[in-house]
Amino acid sequence: MVQQRRLGASMSAAERMRLWPSQHGDGRTLEGTHLSSTETIETAPLAETDAAATPATSHDTHSGHEDHLHEGHDHAGHSHGPVLNPECVREVRIEATTEEVDAAFARVLKEYKKYAKIPGFRAGKVPETVVKRRFAEQIRKDVVERLLPERFQVAIQSAGLLPVSQPQLTQLTLEEGKPLEGTAVFEVVPPIVIDGYQEVTVPKPEIAVTEEEFQRELKQLLESRATVETVEEDRPLVDGDWAQISFSGVASDHEAGDAEPISGDNSLIEIGGEQTLPAFTEALRGAKPGQEIQAEVIYPADYQEARLAGKTVAYTIEVQAIKKRILPELTDAFAQELGDYENQAALETRIREYLQSTKERDAEQQTREALFARLAERFAFPVPETLVQQQVDARLDRGLRALASQGMSAEMMRKLDFTRLRGAQRETALQEVRSALLLDRIAEAEGIEVSDEEFERELQIAALQSREPLESLRARLTQDGGLARIREQIKREKTASALYQRMPAA
Numbered sequence: 001m002v003q004q005r006r007l008g009a010s011m012s013a014a015e016r017m018r019l020w021p022s023q024h025g026d027g028r029t030l031e032g033t034h035l036s037s038t039e040t041i042e043t044a045p046l047a048e049t050d051a052a053a054t055p056a057t058s059h060d061t062h063s064g065h066e067d068h069l070h071e072g073h074d075h076a077g078h079s080h081g082p083v084l085n086p087e088c089v090r091e092v093r094i095e096a097t098t099e100e101v102d103a104a105f106a107r108v109l110k111e112y113k114k115y116a117k118i119p120g121f122r123a124g125k126v127p128e129t130v131v132k133r134r135f136a137e138q139i140r141k142d143v144v145e146r147l148l149p150e151r152f153q154v155a156i157q158s159a160g161l162l163p164v165s166q167p168q169l170t171q172l173t174l175e176e177g178k179p180l181e182g183t184a185v186f187e188v189v190p191p192i193v194i195d196g197y198q199e200v201t202v203p204k205p206e207i208a209v210t211e212e213e214f215q216r217e218l219k220q221l222l223e224s225r226a227t228v229e230t231v232e233e234d235r236p237l238v239d240g241d242w243a244q245i246s247f248s249g250v251a252s253d254h255e256a257g258d259a260e261p262i263s264g265d266n267s268l269i270e271i272g273g274e275q276t277l278p279a280f281t282e283a284l285r286g287a288k289p290g291q292e293i294q295a296e297v298i299y300p301a302d303y304q305e306a307r308l309a310g311k312t313v314a315y316t317i318e319v320q321a322i323k324k325r326i327l328p329e330l331t332d333a334f335a336q337e338l339g340d341y342e343n344q345a346a347l348e349t350r351i352r353e354y355l356q357s358t359k360e361r362d363a364e365q366q367t368r369e370a371l372f373a374r375l376a377e378r379f380a381f382p383v384p385e386t387l388v389q390q391q392v393d394a395r396l397d398r399g400l401r402a403l404a405s406q407g408m409s410a411e412m413m414r415k416l417d418f419t420r421l422r423g424a425q426r427e428t429a430l431q432e433v434r435s436a437l438l439l440d441r442i443a444e445a446e447g448i449e450v451s452d453e454e455f456e457r458e459l460q461i462a463a464l465q466s467r468e469p470l471e472s473l474r475a476r477l478t479q480d481g482g483l484a485r486i487r488e489q490i491k492r493e494k495t496a497s498a499l500y501q502r503m504p505a506a
């Protein structure tokens with residue numbers, strides 16, 4: 001059977017998602033729920049997720065600069081960790097007595113002395129002075145890890161603060177015989193005042209499926225079930241025909257030996273088709289089977305196949321045959337072949353219902369985004385840069401995964417300008433984080449919670465999507481903090497849905 005390759009077409013009707021995939025009881029598909037971008041924000045405070053993390057050390061001021069901690073310390077310009085939003089920055093003092101510092105050094109030194117292996121000494125018999133000199137930096141790091149996390153937790157709890165960024169330490173003094181002193185700097189989510197948020201509204205648009213939309217969807221369905229037959233008549237290709245071709249191509253910017261071959265056999269391409277690049281139509285129109293032609297094709301920058309996007313390719317094409325697509329007749333029998341449809345009328349009803357639900361879902365998404373924009377405009381507040389950069393990371397990750405699925409190699413990805421890409425994503429990421437924080441605050445004000453039943457149901461859907469056993473997924477998400485994020489996303493979805501339901505009709 002001839003298989004169609006997406007060479008000159010961006011997507012055929014047969015390659016679209018199935019019209020009505022298998023559904024859960026609430027109508028959501030196995031492909032996932034229609035969530036707004038704000039529901040994927042990860043804003044779990046570090047106090048909950050990384051409570052034991054050692055703060056990154058910044059600029060020490062104790063005597064003997066060569067002995068200070070170097071974790072994350074950039075001497076070229078003294079750049080210490082990510083840039084923070086000054087309006088969201090808080091700091092706490094971290095202190096330990098001389099006795100506590102000395103005790104920590106003693107415990108760590110004892111462990112090093114017990115296990116240290118140094119030529120010329122038996123295990124456990126290395127003198128303390130040798131151990132101190134040989135492992136001075138490692139011992140200091142271990143002492144930091146013993147002293148700082150617990151005291152940092154005490155300090156932020158006393159101050160009533162909940163960090164959302166990794167704390168950065170400044171002016172740290174850590175020496176035997178002296179008390180520990182330092183300042184931890186971090187970001188928090190500032191207080192968000194939402195008085196009167198119930199008054200902020202946007203109209204919900206009227207939603208109706210037009211006859212044109214219905215006919216277009218019906219046509220695409222018929223085309224997806226079409227059969228292909230060979231044209232035996234001796235004639236050239238004309239618009240509406242499908243050319244069966246073999247081809248080989250060379251990109252204009254290729255380098256000898258490193259370019260992926262661009263070739264195929266028994267591929268189908270529609271002459272004059274909406275999804276066919278004009279250069280292919282112009283080259284093939286009028287050609288006959290057995291004829292070999294040359295064509296230069298310039299692919300658009302946003303072409304779906306990443307390795308061809310923006311490229312100019314010189315093709316040698318051989319026409320193998322002329323094909324015609326035969327559409328099935330729309331009958332009761334055809335409807336019954338598609339699924340659990342009693343007759344043609346039942347199928348058409350389902351198509352209209354599908355289109356209606358799709359338009360309602362899209363309209364709800366647009367209304368939500370408009371509402372979030374108005375809420376953000378009315379209730380302005382500073383946003384922690386840490387959360388913005390996390391969302392930039394998430395957006396880039398999704399984008400790179402999409403490019404990989406379209407065929408972009410890891411080597412091609414490494415050539416991307418990530419500085420420019422991050423900059424281009426920042427404004428959208430900022431708005432997404434702002435919307436998520438507003439939803440969190442509104443959920444708190446309205447007492448919206450997630451029941452165990454809702455949570456388990458969402459976890460089961462995630463297991464189906466990932467094709468992973470439920471308990472295996474639960475264990476993995478428990479380990480990486482994903483369970484808390486799922487619960488957070490469900491709460492935001494419930495809050496956004498509640499707000500949408502209150503919006504007046506247009």
